[in-house]
Amino acid sequence: MRVRLNLPINALLKGGKMGVPKTRKEMPLTPISYPTLGSMGKTGSWRTFRPIIDYSKCTKCTLCWVYCPDAAITRRADDSLEIDYDYCKGCGICANECPVKAITMQREEE
Amino acid sequence: MAQIIIDTANHIAGYAAKTARVKVVAAYPITPQTTIVEKIAEFVESGEMEAEYIRVESEHSAMAACIGAAAAGVRTFTATSAHGLALMHEALHWASGARLPIVMAVVNRAMGAPWSIWPDLSDSLSQRDTGWIQFYCADNQEVFDTIIQAYRLCEDERVFLPAMVCLEGFILSHTYMPVKIHDQEEVDAFLPPYKSGWILDVNNPFSHANLVSPEWYMEFRYMIQEAMENAKRLIPEIDKEYGRHFGLQYGGLIDKYRCEDAELIICTMGTMGCEAKIAVDNLRREGLKVGAARIRVYRPFPVEEVRKLAEQASIIATIDRHISFGMEGFLASEIKASLYHMKDKPLLAGFIAGLGGRDVTFKTIEGIAKKSLKWMRAGRVEEETVWVDLRG
Amino acid sequence: MVTIKEFPKEEYLLKGHAACAGCGPSIALRLLFKALGNKVIMVVPACCTTVIQGPYPFTSFAVPLQNMLFEATGATCSGIVAALKMRGLDDITVVGWAGDGGTVDIGLQALSGAAERETNFIYICYDNEAYGNTGLQRSGATPYGAWTTTTPTGKKERKKNMPLIMAAHKIPYVATACPSYPVDFVNKLRKAKEIKGTKYIHVLAPCPTGWRYDTSKTVEIGRLAVQTGIWVLYEIENGRFRLNPPSDRLIDKSKRKPVKEYLAMQDRFRHLTEADIEKIQTWVDEDWEYYSKLASNECV
Numbered sequence: 071m072r073v074r075l076n077l078p079i080n081a082l083l084k085g086g087k088m089g090v091p092k093t094r095k096e097m098p099l100t101p102i103s104y105p106t107l108g109s110m111g112k113t114g115s116w117r118t119f120r121p122i123i124d125y126s127k128c129t130k131c132t133l134c135w136v137y138c139p140d141a142a143i144t145r146r147a148d149d150s151l152e153i154d155y156d157y158c159k160g161c162g163i164c165a166n167e168c169p170v171k172a173i174t175m176q177r178e179e180e
Numbered sequence: 181m182a183q184i185i186i187d188t189a190n191h192i193a194g195y196a197a198k199t200a201r202v203k204v205v206a207a208y209p210i211t212p213q214t215t216i217v218e219k220i221a222e223f224v225e226s227g228e229m230e231a232e233y234i235r236v237e238s239e240h241s242a243m244a245a246c247i248g249a250a251a252a253g254v255r256t257f258t259a260t261s262a263h264g265l266a267l268m269h270e271a272l273h274w275a276s277g278a279r280l281p282i283v284m285a286v287v288n289r290a291m292g293a294p295w296s297i298w299p300d301l302s303d304s305l306s307q308r309d310t311g312w313i314q315f316y317c318a319d320n321q322e323v324f325d326t327i328i329q330a331y332r333l334c335e336d337e338r339v340f341l342p343a344m345v346c347l348e349g350f351i352l353s354h355t356y357m358p359v360k361i362h363d364q365e366e367v368d369a370f371l372p373p374y375k376s377g378w379i380l381d382v383n384n385p386f387s388h389a390n391l392v393s394p395e396w397y398m399e400f401r402y403m404i405q406e407a408m409e410n411a412k413r414l415i416p417e418i419d420k421e422y423g424r425h426f427g428l429q430y431g432g433l434i435d436k437y438r439c440e441d442a443e444l445i446i447c448t449m450g451t452m453g454c455e456a457k458i459a460v461d462n463l464r465r466e467g468l469k470v471g472a473a474r475i476r477v478y479r480p481f482p483v484e485e486v487r488k489l490a491e492q493a494s495i496i497a498t499i500d501r502h503i504s505f506g507m508e509g510f511l512a513s514e515i516k517a518s519l520y521h522m523k524d525k526p527l528l529a530g531f532i533a534g535l536g537g538r539d540v541t542f543k544t545i546e547g548i549a550k551k552s553l554k555w556m557r558a559g560r561v562e563e564e565t566v567w568v569d570l571r572g
Numbered sequence: 573m574v575t576i577k578e579f580p581k582e583e584y585l586l587k588g589h590a591a592c593a594g595c596g597p598s599i600a601l602r603l604l605f606k607a608l609g610n611k612v613i614m615v616v617p618a619c620c621t622t623v624i625q626g627p628y629p630f631t632s633f634a635v636p637l638q639n640m641l642f643e644a645t646g647a648t649c650s651g652i653v654a655a656l657k658m659r660g661l662d663d664i665t666v667v668g669w670a671g672d673g674g675t676v677d678i679g680l681q682a683l684s685g686a687a688e689r690e691t692n693f694i695y696i697c698y699d700n701e702a703y704g705n706t707g708l709q710r711s712g713a714t715p716y717g718a719w720t721t722t723t724p725t726g727k728k729e730r731k732k733n734m735p736l737i738m739a740a741h742k743i744p745y746v747a748t749a750c751p752s753y754p755v756d757f758v759n760k761l762r763k764a765k766e767i768k769g770t771k772y773i774h775v776l777a778p779c780p781t782g783w784r785y786d787t788s789k790t791v792e793i794g795r796l797a798v799q800t801g802i803w804v805l806y807e808i809e810n811g812r813f814r815l816n817p818p819s820d821r822l823i824d825k826s827k828r829k830p831v832k833e834y835l836a837m838q839d840r841f842r843h844l845t846e847a848d849i850e851k852i853q854t855w856v857d858e859d860w861e862y863y864s865k866l867a868s869n870e871c872v
Contacts, residue, residue: 090629094399099340099377099407100279101400103387105634108588109626116593136576136754137791139591139598141583149577157587161594161780162788175788203658204651232654237685241647244640244682248615248651251638254658256651274641380613380636380652382664387631389639396628 108157113140117160119175121153127172134164134173182363189320189352192359193259193285193345194219196327198229199367200283203254203374206234206242210264211297212349213287217259239264243271243282250280251388255331255374258282261349262289262303269307275342276311276404278389279377281334282342283327284312288450288501289349290536298537299348301449301501305478305510311404313343313411314479316449318435320357323347325428328362329418332371338410340377348501350537351451362426370425408480415477433482435474436489438464442471444552445489445526447498447511449475452533452540456499459545470549475511483518490519495527495561497552499545499568501534508532508565529561533568544568574758579606589632591624594787596777596794597671597698598624599751604669604696606754607761610635612665613656615649617679618642619671620704643678645670646686649693665765666693672713673703676732687741687770694764694771697734700779708782715802716855717848719840720782726843730855738772739808745771746808752794756805756816776803784839793837801828802856804863813866823864831856 091097103109123134130149142158143151153164165173187195193216197205205224207217223229232249236242239260246256260268265286275282286304290296304314315330317323323345330343347353378388392400416432423429437457439445446456453474463470473489475482490496500509507513512530519525529552534540548568555561584605591598597620614637616622622639625631640648645668653666668686670679675697683695702720703709710720712732719726739746745767749757757775764771778794780787797803798819805816815823822828831853835841844852 094402097396097399097403099403100277101389101392101396101628102378103390103625103628103631105385105586106588106626106630106632107586109586109630109632110588110590113588132576136579136603137599137751139593139595139602139790140589141585141587141602145581154587159593161790162786163594163599163790166788167791204654206647206651230658232658234650234654235689236647236650237681237688240641241644241650241682241685244644244647245651245654247640247644248638248648249655250651252613252652252655252659254655256655270641271644380638382611382613382636385610385634385636387625387633387637387639390625390628390631390637391623392628 112156113159114156117158117178119160119162119177120155120158121160121162121165121173122176123151123153124172124174127170129170131169133167133169137163137167139163182360184358184360186356186358187320188215188354188356189323189347190215190287190354191219192320192324193327193347194223195361196324197257198223199361199364200328200331200371201255202231202257204232204234204246204249204256206236206245206256206258208236208239208242208260208264210239210261212289212353213259213261213264213285215353216285216287239267240271243268243275246282247271247275247278247280250282250376251278251380253374253376253379256282257284259285259287261287262291265303265307266291269310272307272310272312277400279340280342281331281340281376283330283334284342284344285327286344286346287349287353288346296536297349299351300535300537301346304344304346305502308479308510311341312479313341313408313477315343315345315477316475317345317347317352318451318453318474320352320359321428322430323352324359324361325422325426325430328367328371329422333411333414333418335375336414337375337377339407339414341404341407341411346450348450366425370422412480412482430476433477434485434489435476437472439471439473439489441469441492443469443494444549444556445471445473445493445496446545446549447473447475447496447515449478449511450501452499452501452545455540455542456545458542459549462542462546463549468549468553481514481518486515486518487522490522490526493526495529495552495556497529497531497548499531499533499540499548503532503535512565527556527561529555530565531568532565538569574755576755579758580609584610584634586632586634589624590626591620592781594780594790596751596779596790597621597700599790600698600757600775600777603751603754603757604667604761605635607758608665608667608765611663612667613652614638615640615645615652615666615668617645617670617674618705619674620700621669621671623705642674644682645674645679646682646684646691646695649695650686650689650691653691653693668693668695670695670697671704672697672699672701673711676712676734684741687738687743687772690769692768692770694761694773696773696775698775698777700777700782702779702782704779704782716852717841717844719843735772735774741770742811743770743772744768744810747773748803748805749773749775750794750798750803750805751775751777752791753798753805760807782840785837789837793834796829796834796837799829800831800834800856801860802831802834806863815863815867823860823867825857825860
């Protein structure tokens with residue numbers, strides 16, 4: 071079910087293996103795009119509100135991790151959760167779904 | 181074992197797909213192509229041909245299936261005509277942009293409205309901008325040989341473009357001729373296993389053809405143009421090599437007949453080229469210096485070869501089995517465009533003939549030749565485009 | 573039966589992609605990969621997912637993905653499956669992943685053809701009930717009364733019932749799903765993977781941009797869709813219809829929340845009159861009469 075990729079996912083840089091071509095010769099013969107972390111850049115800049123986890127309330131149910139459309143919540147080996155603010159778009163689904171209301175949405179300071 | 185069989189060009193196209201070891205065939209029927217896919221169905225179901233045969237539900241899906249199969253790493257084939265080709269138009273663009281070496285047989289047939297099942301070249305010629313290499317065949321043997329040559333050409337890393345091998349409906353598709361089917365092993369030696377420029381692979385994941393901004397798009401298109409230029413160079417080389425292997429070749433980009441000292445060169449495509457040769461022989465017997473040039477490859481257009489032909493000729497007569505409404509026949513336009521930058525150009529007379537399957541015989545062509553020679557002697561072409569044999 | 577804790581941690585939809593905040597289809601995509609892993613080849617026609625990948629030379633997807641023409645998903649998958657078969661690669665799952673427009677409208681023919689040919693692949697329609705990519709025009713899957721840019725006073729026609737259309741093809745597996753029920757969706761995908769033939773899964777994918785609600789409500793609205801019965805979770809496996817939890821408990825009308833609650837949460841239904849809402853409620857109830865007959869095998 072799983073194929074081991076040659077590069078671990080979190081080591082994939084912008085442009086993946088090929089990087090961004092500088093000359094025509096570096097371009098593939100047809101548009102081939104490699105897996106890239108942050109293909110649209112740091113989408114965290116889209117946010118107006120940011121989710122904050124109150125770890126004293128968090129029961130590590132991992133529902134926020136399942137429901138995040140952006141995979142911006144990291145689930146650690148011990149099921150603790152951490153929000154990646156570089157990529158979190160601030161949609162608020164995690165806060166809405168948290169069964170113990172451990173996540174609150176706070177306005178981003180400018 | 182090589183064998184000589186007597187069969188229709190459609191069936192021969194089926195033999196070619198089998199001999200080329202095609203692995204996936206997408207099949208949808210349309211007159212006059214239908215017997216190609218029927219023949220392949222026989223081959224596949226009898227086990228003679230090892231391939232997956234996808235009975236698609238439209239021509240658009242036929243090309244889509246070929247694109248999928250080629251991207252997933254196998255040699256593919258399909259065939260169509262007229263409206264089927266028109267229906268897959270957007271998929272033709274996709275295939276060339278994806279640089280997939282698909283080969284398709286196009287059995288030329290007139291476009292509607294109204295319905296016509298008879299041959300002319302409107303269908304394939306109106307796809308000339310899609311980035312597909314285009315071959316036009318004059319007999320059944322050429323159909324077989326060109327399909328094999330096409331795979332060899334398209335899968336060359338300097339090309340990686342799809343190709344259509346065109347043959348006129350009924351004139352070739354349903355006409356029996358003797359054809360040499362070459363020995364499988366010899367063809368295998370000439371045509372190596374399938375190769376393409378990229379492949380869908382779980383060990384090397386990527387997105388193919390996602391959004392390309394203006395910053396990059398032009399370069400991808402330029403690369404297709406470069407590949408076409410490479411094809412122009414490679415086609416005569418491959419043809420010669422084919423000749424060495426199998427004793428058969430077709431003159432590369434243009435099949436020239438008695439052009440060396442010709443004052444008038446009659447330019448045609450497809451089976452009209454055969455009739456033109458007979459006309460040339462007859463006219464030569466009358467002492468007229470006439471030659472025939474059958475444009476075998478329409479895309480890439482053999483610009484340099486056409487200029488060479490024009491160097492010694494005084495007039496070129498083009499016979500188009502096609503009309504671009506609001507302008508003229510494509511062959512006429514493109515030959516004129518090829519010659520534009522030449523200092524000394526021959527006269528150019530454009531003729532439209534044979535639309536919707538109207539017969540074009542050597543007699544017709546002799547008439548065209550005589551008219552052209554008259555204009556040549558007068559020093560000017562009286563009518564730039566003449567519709568031949570038109571009801572008054 | 574898997575639990576959320578057992579979902580693999582690997583992500584094959586990488587963060588930093590181009591989807592809208594709160595995108596329902598993105599949740600469905602992550603669940604797709606939780607279910608199937610990365611030994612898949614995806615075919616994606618023109619749809620929101622085309623853009624979610626991001627622009628060349630980058631993509632947010634870490635699986636082989638062929639972008640393809642709008643109407644051609646089913647046929648392209650047939651081609652890929654045939655090629656893989658000829659190459660002896662029978663352990664790769666071919667997935668057609670298309671929006672509702674590319675399935676029920678322009679893609680219907682190719683999908684129907686692939687199903688009739690019994691192409692061995694999984695086709696998933698993620699349904700945000702409009703042509704999302706081009707700015708939310710109506711599709712055949714847009715429900716009655718919904719605002720879209722081409723139905724500004726509300727769609728006058730009913731939603732096309734695509735899962736039942738696919739069931740009529742007698743393919744071995746048809747299912748509906750919703751990302752608000754992640755375990756159900758993942759189980760269905762894993763089951764589909766083990767079945768030979770054409771498998772069709774229709775997943776409701778709430779879209780804050782198109783349905784006009786606050787981005788945080790995507791999962792809640794999906795849940796409400798099921799709880800009101802306007803979206804039904806079921807499977808049709810070899811012709812046998814089965815309701816899945818919690819839909820299986822909703823045959824009793826009193827257990828279904830009124831459809832009004834679901835409609836009230838979305839501004840695309842803001843202009844509905846009482847009469848419209850009643851009409852919608854009646855249709856939901858009528859559909860449930862039919863589903864309950866299917867569930868008890870009184871009809872097919």
